[in-house]
Amino acid sequence: xxxxxxxxxxxxxxxxxxxxxxxxxxxxxxxxxxxxxxxxxxxxxxxxxxxxxxxxxxxxxxxxxxxxxxxxxxxxxxxxxxxxxxxxxxxxxxxxxxxxxxxxxxxxxxxxxxxxxxxxxxxxxxxxxxxxxxxxxxxxxxxxxxxxxxxxxxxxxxxxxxxxxxxxxxxxxxxxxxxxxxxxxxxxxxxxxxxxxxxxxxxxxxxxxxxxxxxxxxxxxxxxxxxxxxxxxxxxxxxxxxxxxxxxxxxxxxxxxxxxxxxxxxxxxxxxxxxxxxxxxxxxxxxxxxxxxxxxxxxxxxxxxxxxxxxxxxxxxxxxxxxxxxxxxxxxxxxxxxxxxxxxxxxxxxxxxxxxxxxxxxxxxxxxxxxxxxxxxxxxxxxxxxxxxxxxxxxxxxxxxxxxx
Numbered sequence: 001x002x003x004x005x006x007x008x009x010x011x012x013x014x015x016x017x018x019x020x021x022x023x024x025x026x027x028x029x030x031x032x033x034x035x036x037x038x039x040x041x042x043x044x045x046x047x048x049x050x051x052x053x054x055x056x057x058x059x060x061x062x063x064x065x066x067x068x069x070x071x072x073x074x075x076x077x078x079x080x081x082x083x084x085x086x087x088x089x090x091x092x093x094x095x096x097x098x099x100x101x102x103x104x105x106x107x108x109x110x111x112x113x114x115x116x117x118x119x120x121x122x123x124x125x126x127x128x129x130x131x132x133x134x135x136x137x138x139x140x141x142x143x144x145x146x147x148x149x150x151x152x153x154x155x156x157x158x159x160x161x162x163x164x165x166x167x168x169x170x171x172x173x174x175x176x177x178x179x180x181x182x183x184x185x186x187x188x189x190x191x192x193x194x195x196x197x198x199x200x201x202x203x204x205x206x207x208x209x210x211x212x213x214x215x216x217x218x219x220x221x222x223x224x225x226x227x228x229x230x231x232x233x234x235x236x237x238x239x240x241x242x243x244x245x246x247x248x249x250x251x252x253x254x255x256x257x258x259x260x261x262x263x264x265x266x267x268x269x270x271x272x273x274x275x276x277x278x279x280x281x282x283x284x285x286x287x288x289x290x291x292x293x294x295x296x297x298x299x300x301x302x303x304x305x306x307x308x309x310x311x312x313x314x315x316x317x318x319x320x321x322x323x324x325x326x327x328x329x330x331x332x333x334x335x336x337x338x339x340x341x342x343x344x345x346x347x348x349x350x351x352x353x354x355x356x357x358x359x360x361x362x363x364x365x366x367x368x369x370x371x372x373x374x375x376x377x378x379x380x381x382x383x384x385x386x387x388x389x390x391x392x393x394x395x396x397x398x399x400x401x402x403x404x405x
Contacts, residue, residue: 067140067161070147073116075100084161087140089133100159103130115144116157127164139164179366186251186296193250196243204240211236245270249303260295261286261322264302268320271306277315283322290329294387297363298322298331301371304356305333305383313337313381328369328388336380 061068067084071077077096085092088103101109108128118124123145129137140161147158215229248254248266255263261283268279289295302320309315315337323330357373360383364371369387 066163067159069100069159069161071100071157071159073155073157075112075116078156087132087138087161087163088130103132104128105131112142130161139168175365178362182363182366189250193247196247196250197253201240201243201247204236204243208233208236208240252299255295255299256292259289260298263295263299264320264322267299267302267306268318271310271318275310277309278317280317280319282319284324286322286324286329290387290389291367294329294367294369297367297369298385298387300363301331301360301383301385302333304360308356308381309335309337312340315380328386331385331387333383334380339375339377339380341375341377 062081064081065083067087068079068081069077069084070079077098077100080092080095082092085095088095100112104112111126111128115124115126123143125141125143127139127141130140132138141164143160143162145158147156211229211233215226215233218226218229220226252263252266254266264283265281268281271277272279290298306318309318313335315335317336319332319334321330321332321334361371364385364387367387369385371383371385373381373383375381
């Protein structure tokens with residue numbers, strides 16, 4: 001005859017008794033009242049002493065600023081130190097015996113479940129948020145590693161939780177400073193461009209007219225002087241065009257007047273004429289003009305990408321694509337050049353090009369976007385920018401394609 005299972009109330013009472021015993025054991029360990037612990041497994045029992053180095057290790061864990069926990073594979077907390085209790089703002093005695101999942105969102109809980117399986121073999125780290133008792137969210141790094149095994153399966157898992165609040169605050173401050181630097185830089189570029197256009201270019205044009213007048217006044221008998229005057233006029237004309245190009249690169253008026261697609265067309269055409277590298281420009285007619293900061297950021301990213309192609313890529317063709325999606329805008333620059341390793345730039349390209357990649361990424365971040373770089377040696381490079389925008393219509397506009405070369 002089978003013995004009937006205990007009533008739920010009896011099981012609950014037994015569980016509470018076991019938790020009380022565990023809490024008393026933890027209290028005794030923390031208080032230094034226990035010199036050894038016997039752990040009973042499926043096959044035999046083991047005695048772990050807490051004297052000497054192990055006792056010093058225990059005091060170190062209790063004194064450390066990081067949270068330290070020991071969990072079962074199903075995420076039940078066997079041990080937590082005071083630092084973790086302070087992080088989640090729960091009394092220490094109410095943490096042991098509970099599930100670690102209660103400190104995570106549903107999404108983070110699912111992510112942690114997958115990572116725990118990976119950690120069973122070689123350990124892992126992840127950034128996520130802990131949910132404290134007062135409802136606040138704490139950014140943390142969680143390091144997970146198996147502590148004890150039975151065969152190939154871990155029976156206890158160690159976890160170290162590092163508070164990233166100050167790190168996140170510092171990153172946000174640096175990002176804000178970078179954004180401010182970009183704003184100041186663009187304002188100064190606009191001021192210099194205006195000075196070049198309204199003053200320097202006008203002066204050069206006036207000198208050009210005077211040089212033409214001088215050349216016209218010289219007769220055939222003044223052959224050498226007339227030739228020099230004509231050369232001077234040509235040089236002044238080239239200088240005026242170069243100043244105009246510099247002014248346009250600093251702050252293209254066409255961007256403000258006609259928008260992003262127009263300035264992309266002008267920029268890629270100038271690149272093709274200067275380098276001889278064919279460019280294919282494929283753009284959708286956008287449903288509406290993008291915010292001014294977004295248009296400017298994409299223009300600057302194109303400038304930097306084309307400069308890299310011209311200086312390093314040895315490309316035979318470049319493709320620039322602008323598409324509008326349901327969730328935003330996708331901007332891609334591709335070349336078929338020699339490629340590179342984005343994580344290991346050659347020494348000759350190191351400082352300037354790392355700064356260029358960083359500048360492009362910061363500009364994308366500044367307008368709420370992301371930038372990814374993919375490059376394969378001898379096959380080329382792709383720079384892709386995604387900018388999230390308010391939801392747009394589902395109709396797909398017809399793509400207009402410009403081919404140069």
